Amino acid sequence: MLTVKDIHKSFGDLQVLKGIDFTINKGDVIAVLGSSGSGKTTLLRCMNFLEKADSGVLIFDDEEFDLHKIRKKDINRLRKKTAFVFQNYNLFRNLTALQNVTIGLTVARKMDKKTAEEIGLKMLDKVGLLDRKDHYPNELSGGQQQRVAIARALATSPEVIFFDEPTSALDPELIGEVLSVMKDLAEEGMTMVVVTHELNFAANVAKKVIFMEDGQILESNTAEEFFKSPKEERTKEFLAIINHDN
Amino acid sequence: MAEFFVNTLQFSERLVTIFFDSFGKIFVPGIKVTIPLTLISFSISLVIAVFAALVQYARVPVLRHIARFYIWIVRGTPLLVQLFVIFFGLPSLGVLLNPFPAAIIVFSLNTGAYDAENIRAAIEAVPKGQIEAGYCVGMSYMQIIFRIVLPQALRTAFPPLSNSLISLVKDTSLAANITVVEMFMATQRIVARTYEPLLLYIEVALIYLIFCTILTKVQTVWERRLRALD
Ligand SMILES: Nc1ncnc2c1ncn2[C@@H]1O[C@H](COP(=O)(O)OP(=O)(O)OP(=O)(O)O)[C@@H](O)[C@H]1O
Numbered sequence: 270m271l272t273v274k275d276i277h278k279s280f281g282d283l284q285v286l287k288g289i290d291f292t293i294n295k296g297d298v299i300a301v302l303g304s305s306g307s308g309k310t311t312l313l314r315c316m317n318f319l320e321k322a323d324s325g326v327l328i329f330d331d332e333e334f335d336l337h338k339i340r341k342k343d344i345n346r347l348r349k350k351t352a353f354v355f356q357n358y359n360l361f362r363n364l365t366a367l368q369n370v371t372i373g374l375t376v377a378r379k380m381d382k383k384t385a386e387e388i389g390l391k392m393l394d395k396v397g398l399l400d401r402k403d404h405y406p407n408e409l410s411g412g413q414q415q416r417v418a419i420a421r422a423l424a425t426s427p428e429v430i431f432f433d434e435p436t437s438a439l440d441p442e443l444i445g446e447v448l449s450v451m452k453d454l455a456e457e458g459m460t461m462v463v464v465t466h467e468l469n470f471a472a473n474v475a476k477k478v479i480f481m482e483d484g485q486i487l488e489s490n491t492a493e494e495f496f497k498s499p500k501e502e503r504t505k506e507f508l509a510i511i512n513h514d515n
Numbered sequence: 516m517a518e519f520f521v522n523t524l525q526f527s528e529r530l531v532t533i534f535f536d537s538f539g540k541i542f543v544p545g546i547k548v549t550i551p552l553t554l555i556s557f558s559i560s561l562v563i564a565v566f567a568a569l570v571q572y573a574r575v576p577v578l579r580h581i582a583r584f585y586i587w588i589v590r591g592t593p594l595l596v597q598l599f600v601i602f603f604g605l606p607s608l609g610v611l612l613n614p615f616p617a618a619i620i621v622f623s624l625n626t627g628a629y630d631a632e633n634i635r636a637a638i639e640a641v642p643k644g645q646i647e648a649g650y651c652v653g654m655s656y657m658q659i660i661f662r663i664v665l666p667q668a669l670r671t672a673f674p675p676l677s678n679s680l681i682s683l684v685k686d687t688s689l690a691a692n693i694t695v696v697e698m699f700m701a702t703q704r705i706v707a708r709t710y711e712p713l714l715l716y717i718e719v720a721l722i723y724l725i726f727c728t729i730l731t732k733v734q735t736v737w738e739r740r741l742r743a744l745d
């Protein structure tokens with residue numbers, strides 16, 4: 270469904286992505302692991318054009334685009350097929366939970382308000398926040414905000430959702446509620462790419478794991494193989510450190 | 516002693532009479548001229564300010580430079596001089612304006628320049644993440660600006676904008692210099708007849724104070740309401 274080839278990205282002199290290739294198939298749940306600064310966020314942002322890659326190719330549903338030269342019109346069209354969940358939620362602060370979920374439908378896709386609200390309410394129900402539909406983001410806990418953000422991502426029926434450390438900004442006791450929503454999505458067959466430090470989630474929910482190191486994919490495998498028999502020395506070290514921290 | 520007492524009494528009676536007779540004569544131009552002049556100018560200034568702030572934020576070629584130039588000129592010259600240029604100066608170019616519209620133009624442009632800076636600062640304070648989230652739900656740049664960025668920025672800019680409204684109420688007294696019969700001009704006319712400058716200027720000051728106090732109260736209530744949303 271979505272393939273990227275040879276993505277390169279530098280910030281000034283700092284090479285952050287040094288040639289990344291991978292493919293996302295429909296229904297995949299891919300966990301992206303790697304130490305801090307390895308380029309995970311930058312990779313997701315390049316795939317959603319929040320960051321302009323220096324070079325690389327993106328193939329989405331058999332259409333091929335040069336990441337460096339892609340036109341605004343195509344960016345807008347492709348973005349409508351994807352959704353993004355941010356580490357710090359980024360809910361629209363001037364809108365209620367329900368409005369946050371529906372704005373992608375009413376404004377961006379010109380859907381009529383009534384249909385959009387039906388969808389919005391269904392999505393809020395799905396993340397267990399129907400009773401908070403009229404609350405503003407500042408009236409919600411971090412976990413609730415992130416669940417609204419997931420509902421917002423779902424509302425536009427994206428083909429793939431990118432998650433950038435969706436639980437890293439949360440208090441430990443709020444992480445569970447967000448992960449359980451994501452687990453439900455995975456079970457329903459939603460295509461997801463999840464940058465995370467939650468190894469349990471990666472091991473139990475993800476189908477594939479990509480391990481990034483210093484701007485490159487060092488190892489990629491099925492989740493089972495990855496955790497059972499990591500190949501690279503560096504991967505083993507990383508897993509040991511994280512397991513130790515947990 | 517008794518004579519002094521009687522004199523004083525008569526004197527204060529006269530002052531009390533003048534005070535109450537004049538009140539309506541000052542207050543009515545306040546309602547009919549000062550308030551409309553303030554509200555019309557302020558509304559126009561908001562439109563100008565939002566426009567001047569947005570073209571700078573969105574880096575619209577040419578327009579952003581025009582906006583900078585406009586703000587530079589207006590903020591670097593005195594309001595009174597601006598009034599004179601438009602009302603007394605423009606006729607040499609064949610542009611004759613009535614006092615009231617001339618005052619509206621000057622106050623709108625003047626307040627607009629200051630508010631443009633307030634609004635621009637507020638727009639720039641909207642976190643990048645809000646804009647990125649807007650892109651990610653499929654909105655266009657324009658949709659993000661008008662649905663997300665501006666509503667948040669106007670909320671942030673509310674306190675400085677209310678302050679500039681309150682300043683404008685007082686600044687409209689300068690329009691007396693270009694023959695607009697607003698509150699201050701009305702007062703000057705009564706002073707010319709009665710020779711009671713101290714009393715009458717204090718009286719008009721009190722009426723300005725009442726107007727500003729009401730606005731400040733409204734501002735406080737609204738700010739509290741808006742803060743509930745932060
Ligand atoms: N906008 C930017 N300007 C300059 N440098 C940047 C920018 N964004 C990221 N970087 C740098 O690029 C490198 C990779 O950053 P990135 O955020 O992709 O890492 P990450 O793998 O997501 O790390 P983390 O686990 O801490 O989130 C880092 O060294 C970071 O400092």
Ligand SMILES: [Mg+2]
Pocket residue numbers: 309310311433434
């Ligand atoms: Mg990151």
